[in-house]
Amino acid sequence: MTPTILQFxxxxxxxxxxxxxxxxxxxxxxxxxxxxxxxxPSGQGKSTFLKLATGLLKPTRGKILRDTKQIGFAFQDQRLLPWLTPYENLKLAMRHPDDEQIHKLLARVGLTQKAEQHTSTLSGGEAQRINIARALLNNPLLLVLDEPFNGLDEENAQICAELIQEWKNHSPENTLILTTHLHKFQTLCNAKKLVFS
Amino acid sequence: MTTAKHKIWGIVPLLICLLLWGGLSWLNQGRVIPTPLETARAFLGIIQDPECWQDLLATILRGLAGLLGGGMLAITAGIFCGRHPKIHDAVSPVITLVQSCPPIVWISLLLVWLSIGNAVPFTVVFLSVFPVLFVNTATATRGLDERWFELAKIYRFSRWKHLTAIILPGISQGLAAGFSYALGITWKVTATAEFFGAQNGIGARIYKCYREMALPQLFAWTLLIAMVGVVIEALLIQKIRRK
Structure with a gap:
């Protein structure tokens, strides 16, 4: 029987x-x-589907089986804790805090200078980059990205896409589900189309 | 407006109160309302007496012990009930009942049960601040954005991380407001409990002044306990608010 990471x-x-x-x-x-x-289409439940896939919502009927707890989730609304700095937000999400890895990721998304600033001072695009960095931080087996390129300019969207591709290439087991309205990123990591409704 | 200008404007109401007080005292020729000058003299006399500091310390310790005891239990129970709305709804009528009881009821009962001593002011403060802080904490916790808890679920936060990274920072502003209010209650209730059921402390001193009709001293002790409230509010609560 083929192993599965997620079953609806x-x-x-x-x-x-x-x-x-x-x-x-x-x-x-x-x-x-x-x-x-x-x-x-917009409003047809893409975010709801992702919440079901990650266990944040329970199905009304049927079963959802997950074979991993190593999940990274970049939320559409970013969800950085406003009372923490970007660095602290990343550290909080780490199972085994590793300063070197946090600083490396901050450098990759171009936010080293903002690491210790108040999160509320970040622009939408900067907060989004921290959101993506946080999702990748624990090297998850299942990465879930909900409109990860929202609010990013072309250059930063490309940097983030490369980071995601590197994570995907890191292990043949790494599995991705994403939503994006940007056509050029829909096939990121050779993603296939999934119609669910 | 600059901070300095704000401070100057803050003094104006105090000056108006002082003028009103002086006016009222002048009208009844200091018979039942001592003049501000008489009160100031009595105040200086009190603070030069070493016993005053022992009374002050006794009141502060009783008040703070009751506030901290009631506060710790209220925060713990409030956070738990805030995360379990059904339990919160179930216990709310009991909390409202305790909150509606005037402190004098507790004082009367506790004097019968525990007799005169530290236990009465401590317990009355405990019972008076607990419902206020419980309601405050539970309401603030219920109001926390559920999205933070979804984040915590995805990143598998421990209970400790839930508490220190989400709940406490999220409710800190509401908690500061609750503690500020509870602090006001603390000094009023401590002094009242000492008035009826203690041999030392500011409340007991006020009782002695009342029995001896030493009105300037009574006013001076009142001024002292009000100052304690203001100083402790500035030291504790303002710090939490600024965080």
Whole structure:
């Protein structure tokens, strides 16, 4: 039997106040090393799907099985703790804090100078780069990226795409799910299209 | 407006109060309201007496012990209930009941149960600040953005990280406001409990002045306890607010 990292078994999901399900009878499995991008119009549940995949939401019906806890998630809304500096935000997310790795990643995303500044002083693009760096920090087995290039200029989007590609190349087991409205990044890491609704 | 100008404007209401006080005292010729000058003389006399500092220390220690004891339990229970809304809703009526009880009820009962001593002011302060800080903490915790907890779930934060990185920083402003209010209650309740049920402390001194009708001294002790409240508020609460 092929090993899977994530399995959706006849999954339904419906918000409590909705009249019809967002996801209906969806069965799918994700094998180690695969990469997928979600294809659905805006507001059709891409973020909800990612939350189901990572266990942040429970399905209304059916089962979702995960074979790893090593997950990195770049949230669409960044979610940096505003009372911490970028450096502290990264350190907090690390299972085994490693200063060298944090500084290396900060340098890669061009934010060494801002490491100790108040997070609230970061621009949207800078916060997004920290968000991506945080998702990659623990070298996750499953990387989930929700519109990771939002708010990034072309140069920084390219830098982040390279970082993601390096992480993917680092191990044949590394698995990716992403959503992005930018066509040029939809096939990042040879991602295949996934239609779920 | 600059900070210096703010400070000057802050003095104006105090000067108005002083003028009103002087005016009222002048109207009744100092019979039941001592003049500010008489009070100032009595104040100087009190602070030159070594016993004053022992009374002051006794009041501060009783007040702070009750505040810290009640505060620690309130924060712990408040955070727990804030994260478990059903339990919070279930215990809320009991907390409201305790909060509605006037301190004089606790003082009366505790004097019967525990007799005169440190236990009465400590317990009354404890019971008076607990509901205030519990409600404050539980409400602030319930108001925390759930998205932070999703972040914590993804990055598998330990309970300690949950508490120190998300909950405490997230509720610190609400907590500072609650502690500021509780601190005000603390000195009022400590002095009242000492008035009825202690042999030393500022409240006991106020009782003695009342029995002897030593009004300038009574005003001076009142001034002293108010100053303690202001200084401790500035030392503790303002620091939390600035963080």
């Amino acid at each position: 078994q006849n999954v339904d999901f419906q918000w409590a106040d909705a009249t019809k399900p967002l996801i209906q009878n969806f069965t799918w499995s994700l094998e180690p090393g695969e990469a997928f991008y979600l294809d659905a």
